[in-house]
Amino acid sequence: MSDLKPSSRRKAKPQITASLSPKPARQPKPVDKATVLEIFRRFEAANPHPEGELEYVNSYTLLVAVLLSAQSTDVGVNKATRALFPIADTPEKMLALGEEGVRERVKTLNYFNTKAKNVIAMSKRLVEEFGGEVPRSMEALTTLPGVGRKTASVVMNIAFRIPHIAVDTHIFRVANRIPFVNTKTPLETQGPLEKLVPDEFKLHAHHWLILHGRYICKARVPECARCLINDLCRYPAKTL
Structure with a gap:
């Protein structure tokens, strides 16, 4: 039996716990230039002459x-x-x-x-x-x-071998997972990404990133165990 008199009882305030409203995970900072360089060195070593998968004749x-x-x-x-x-x-x-x-x-x-x-x-x-x-x-x-x-x-x-990185959903995902950039849309990703990639890798960067996103760094479950840059990537939800 409580030792409080009826007139002195107070309703307990509901406890709000952190588990009810968790803070979103913070996006890692983009990797430094030395890491960018090493990432593309590995992509080149694994696939020196990448090609797109669309078929065409001219x-x-x-x-x-x-x-x-x-x-x-x-x-x-x-x-x-x-x-x-x-x-x-x-x-x-x-x-x-x-x-x-x-x-x-x-x-x-x-x-x-x-x-x-x-x-x-x-x-x-x-x-x-x-x-x-x-x-x-x-x-x-x-x-x-x-x-x-x-x-x-x-x-x-x-077609013209003039370096550009066309940012589709795969490249957008990879660029923000590694991350090379912290961006919200593919459109705002292209400019910063093209500036970031070292000149010697710019021509093939589009192919390396899209193939990596399509076959390794997949949307639902990335295959981090097969990833050749998993020790350099800062993605917090790795599947290693």
């Missing part, structure tokens, strides 16, 4: 393939373009095939109606304004229908 078909790859896998795009590129590997041939012909061959891809429309509109612009050639500048490429900065960066890097 700069135009590369542009089309990258345009088609939005919200689709490279495997899916390759299956579609194997029926498309043998009969339409130039803007002129693509225009002759027509939007309906393109649509029929890419209908297995997400947003195939919009993509077919953009392929035809882009091809028309190339013929009318660029003599049927793919322009070699970011500014010109990004004026084409369906071509954003990421698509243009891939074409500049692969």
